[in-house]
Amino acid sequence: MDRVKRFAVPVLSIFFLFLFCGIAPGAERGPMKPIAPMMIEHRLIDRILPVVTAVKTDMERTGKADTEAVAAIVDFFRFYGDEVHHGKEEKIYFRELGKKELSPRHRALMGELIGEHETARKIVGSLAAALDRYKKGDGTALKDMEEALGKLPGLYSEHIRKEDRVLFIPSLEYFSPAEQQELLEKMRDYDEKMIHEKYRKTVSDLRAKYQ
């Protein structure tokens, strides 16, 4: 089964890239769709989910936490998952989609997805807090980390399934080709700024502590 997955995931990803770039066999070459950056980001999030489960299983087996792995997971979901990815959805795509005359089903789904972003933030916040407590020797923190790690994969895989398969593709019809291009440009600008903001914050946090 794993071998099938290892083969199927890259093949499907390449197919999606063809689809998004408008260069599927027989199709005319066209501009990338604005849902493409978000769907490509979903593939990286998909790849960390089994790791989250493995870190939790390892914790349960050993009774100890790999604090570096948990810190990396917290950073991934806070920076990449939330600021970069949810940020792109909420501050660009959903914001513009919300201005359209959406069907009641699409509007409800968009609200549900934004609510799930909030749930993910809370889970990652409790994981980060439990990691801090664990580092300080709090004996109850391990269970809390396991609980948070146990919730993330299910939440994200279902969330991503709804976005990829239910909302994103039909939602393109609400936007004109020019609007789609504008959304794509906004997303590119957003990504460009993001890395600079991350390290500006690192420097200002360090300066606040040491200067």
Ligand SMILES: [Fe+2]
């Ligand atoms: Fe989302």
Ligand SMILES: [Fe+2]
């Ligand atoms: Fe997403």
